[in-house]
Amino acid sequence: MNTSDLEQPSPPVEAIAPRGYELLLPPGWVRIPLREGTKQALEKVLFSHMGQVPEGIPRDDAMRFRLDMRRQLEKQARAARRNGGLDLYLPVLPRGGIFLMASFIVAEMPIGQGHAVPPQAVIDQLVNEDVPGGTAKRVDVAGAPALRRAYHSTLDEEQPSSPEAVQQATLPTRRVEYVLPMANDPGRWISINFSTPGDGDIDSEFTDVLVELFDAVVGTFRWSYE
Template sequence: MATAETRQAPNGFNLVPPPGWDVIPLRIDTKEATDRIVRKAVAQLPLGFPKDDIPKARLKLEQELKKVARRARAKGGMTLYLPTERFHGVALPVSMVASEPIEIPRVRPNSGPEAVLAALASITPGAEVRELDDTAALRSSRDVPADATQGIDIPHRRVEYFVPIPDSDPDRYLAFSFSALIAPGSDPAFYDTLVELFDAVMSTFRWAYT
């Protein structure tokens, strides 16, 4: 049986996105992934869509994907998850980003990640501790208002998971952030359902060791 001295930190993770979602790596092969999504979207245009409008639609989608990927990468994102197919005829205004590992000093010598999570929970509104693949993780949820000074054009619901990487030295953490754009006058129950979808995705989280 492995001991604390012989255990190794995981070298990755696995998630199961919902059907109709695509994954865009943000450090390598980003263009290949966005090109694939654009080709699939163009192939799924409805019958009767004007052929002369296809180049314009393709360009608009390419520009939008580049903008979303660029913003996610600028915030430390390493993987972007997006719905690229409609859900019951509705285009979901959501995205999910997995960020690169970050290092955080321990609260006290030999205190471990649990103390860090507890400290963060005490100062983070809407925070609670959950478990992902036998690892304690911090989950928080809040509504973010539009703020042009912060580059936030549209208000959105944000849910985040903060997960310590087991047996990492120094202690490192992953962050998973979900955003759902809030349209004026929309039903809050709709966004509650989208958050439940994200929580369901996070329940599939598993550490990878190969």
């Protein structure tokens, strides 16, 4: 079980706002916090979890590989933090001898800040927005209404979003975004954004499996009050 804390303003009198959230990660995935502890988490990922390097990279180049990955991850973490990012999640162990190119970011969203807009009204508006080449629908996350939006990104729109950022930046990606209101805290919303180029074919069965894996992870999302 992965647990992440949220910055907490004074909670409403009538209800207790969550202090964070919890979710279950697949084997080999890790969390990199973006508000604090980022440097320590990167050290652990790059020098503990990534004991292996992709096939084809000579042993003598392993340290250079890790340092390159660190620079890419630091760049990605800074960009995510500027956009309200709370946590970055990445697969850091190879599956079947290869590293998966995928990631997702949990971030706070500036929806209805300072205004207690009914969540259902916000979700209805988001569902009705045009998603070129994609879909948007209402779903339930942690027992509450949420939005699920899925689409493809083009090469011109894409930004690096995994340890294999240099490779991924040259590929189109599948993206899935969940948007949900924070429980008992009107005006605060979070998004969970997933991105993957899959195996290079964003419509392949392999890429579909990665999307299904992300959907399953979101299905374990729960608010934490401790």
